[in-house]
Amino acid sequence: MHGWVFFAGIIMIMIGFFHAFEGLIGIFKDNYYLVTKSGLVISVSYTTWGWILLIFGVIVLLAGFGVMTGALWARIVGIIMAGISMIVNLAFFQALPLLALAIIAMDVVIIYALAVHGGELKA
Numbered sequence: 772m773h774g775w776v777f778f779a780g781i782i783m784i785m786i787g788f789f790h791a792f793e794g795l796i797g798i799f800k801d802n803y804y805l806v807t808k809s810g811l812v813i814s815v816s817y818t819t820w821g822w823i824l825l826i827f828g829v830i831v832l833l834a835g836f837g838v839m840t841g842a843l844w845a846r847i848v849g850i851i852m853a854g855i856s857m858i859v860n861l862a863f864f865q866a867l868p869l870l871a872l873a874i875i876a877m878d879v880v881i882i883y884a885l886a887v888h889g890g891e892l893k894a
Contacts, residue, residue, distance in 0.1 A: 779884035780839035782877045783849055786856060787832025789874055790824045793867070797821025820863075827852070827859065838885065846889040853878040853885075 798821035831852045837845025857878045860871040 775884040775888035776841075777839055779849065779881045779889075780835045780837075782881055782884075783831050783835030783838060783853075785835075786853075786874055786877055786881075787828045787830075787835055789870065790828030790831060790856070790859075792828070793863070793870075794821045794823070794825030794828055797824060824859070824863075827855070831856065838889075846885045849885050850882055853881040 797817040830848070834845045834848040834852060838849050857875050860874045860878075864871045
């Protein structure tokens with residue numbers, strides 16, 4: 772039954788890459804997104820938003836690897852970051868709606884897998 776935990780770890784690694792990719796786009800190509808600067812729920816520049824997403828993505832990526840090793844800290848960080856990721860993607864919804872919906876759906880699966888099946892790697 773380790774499958775759910777490994778699946779959550781893999782999804783966290785993917786989401787980390789997605790957030791980092793969105794962050795790099797925000798940092799290096801401000802005019803890529805189709806909405807105006809006031810189109811986001813959070814009123815910051817795309818460069819600032821890009822750095823936030825890049826740092827967030829790296830944290831989720833590292834926690835994903837930690838989850839796959841069975842680390843308790845990684846499960847806690849994973850649940851917290853998945854919850855924050857859902858809020859972040861709601862704020863970023865107008866810029867990339869399909870990617871935001873996909874990441875929110877994956878976050879729900881991560882929270883389920885880590886909360887319900889997270890302790891199975893220790894057993």
